[in-house]
Amino acid sequence: MEFAIGVDIGGTKIQFAAVNREGAIMERQLMLTEALLGPQQLVDKVLAGIEGMISNLTPGGRIAGIGIGSAGQIDFRTGSVAFAGETLPGWTGTPIKRLVEERFHIPAYVDNDVNVIAVAEKVFGAGREFESFVVIALGTGLGGAIVESGQLVRGAFGGAGELGHVSVDFNGPRCPSCGNYGCIELYASGTGIARLGAESLSAGATAAWKPNSREIIEAWLQGEPLAGDVMDRVIRALGSAVAGFIHTFNPEAVIIGGGVSETGPVFLDALNEAVQARTSAAMSKACRLLPAYVGTDAGVIGAAAQVWHYGNNR
Ligand SMILES: [Zn+2]
Incomplete structure (x- = not known):
């Protein structure tokens, strides 16, 4: 064999x-x-x-x-x-x-x-039926990959698809990886969610409790209002970025993977709503938001x- x-x-x-x-x-x-x-x-x-x-x-x-x-x-x-x-x-x-x-x-x-995750999704997973799709991996950071006409988009040397470093706020905090301000990775990754959590808690917090992204997501799912505010910011930021990717690539699908996305349908549904509200109708209609299939x-x-x-x- x-x-x-x-x-x-x-x-x-x-x-x-x-x-x-x-x-x-x-x-x-x-x-x-x-x-x-x-x-x-x-x-x-x-x-x-x-x-x-x-x-x-x-x-x-x-x-x-x-x-x-x-x-x-x-x-x-x-x-x-x-x-x-x-x-x-x-x-x-x-x-x-x-x-x-x-x-x-x-x-x-x-x-x-993340390019190899796109290969796995194209050959075995959620990307099988598509020639044009974007992959977003929400892990510790936020990674991306772009498939167009059935091929990975490479750019000059292979760096294309660094979607985590697309800015959603030019007044935002400085990104330590690339130097830009308000990169989407600073909001919608594991570290980004934890950062927003610490920020929102610092005002009223009595204990030095620093929740990680998993704890914030769990609290959100249980209806805790502070966590709800944090996740609302996360989802609006990511929705804004994904709308930008859809307008740039007119993809058939945006495939969302990584630890953060394993929260399940609640996260994906909320994200879908935020994306729909920010995407022009024809583009939005042509594109499906799907969970990664192949998993960890x-x-x-x-x-x-x-x-x-x-x-x-x-
Ligand atoms: Zn950056």
Whole structure:
């Protein structure tokens, strides 16, 4: 049987999996990124994890390739890291594709972590029936990917789709990642929700309670009014950004994934209402807002799927 090895490199954890052509995970391993230990230990971990996947492979299994998705901006022509911010300190410039191919003599494909989620959704998930869609991943940060005419939109080197750094308020706070003001990532990501929560509580709070995004969302779902105000801001900000993406790309669908979106239909329905109110009728009618289908394994499955679909320099 033919396998691809998928590697999903995030700020907190690295996922490894042996994936078959149908997108099923046959074998998996998880490591902590420990990003602060620096890029060399990260390279060592990635190589060790791939080594482990190869040696655990069932006899008769053939490895078609190694697919990697990494946080940061990836130069899709060379498979190296064009820019990685605070999430992976020192990772900028790492020639991931070359290091992996030199070690294993197996073709390697490297792309941005949200681009590979878009690959998973296109091949196996919510994007299967669409040629034109936008993916938004609401995690610790806010990531994006754009598929147009069935292909990932790359831009000059592969940096296209950094949707988290579209501003929804030029008077907003300064974004530490890009330098702009009021980036949507500052409102509608895990850290953004926690920031708004701390801001709204600081006025009346007696205890030094700093709720995280999960706690705020839970309180919102239970009808707690302060959390309701926070989530109202989050949803209006995100609705405004998504309306902008719809007007820019005229997509058939906007697919929402990541931890924050796993809140379920309440979040998606509220977002849909905010988007509808801000989008011109014909565009809005042509576009569906859908939850990601592949779920938390989308990154590692999409990373592996690059070996057969959409991979760089194939
Ligand atoms: Zn920014």
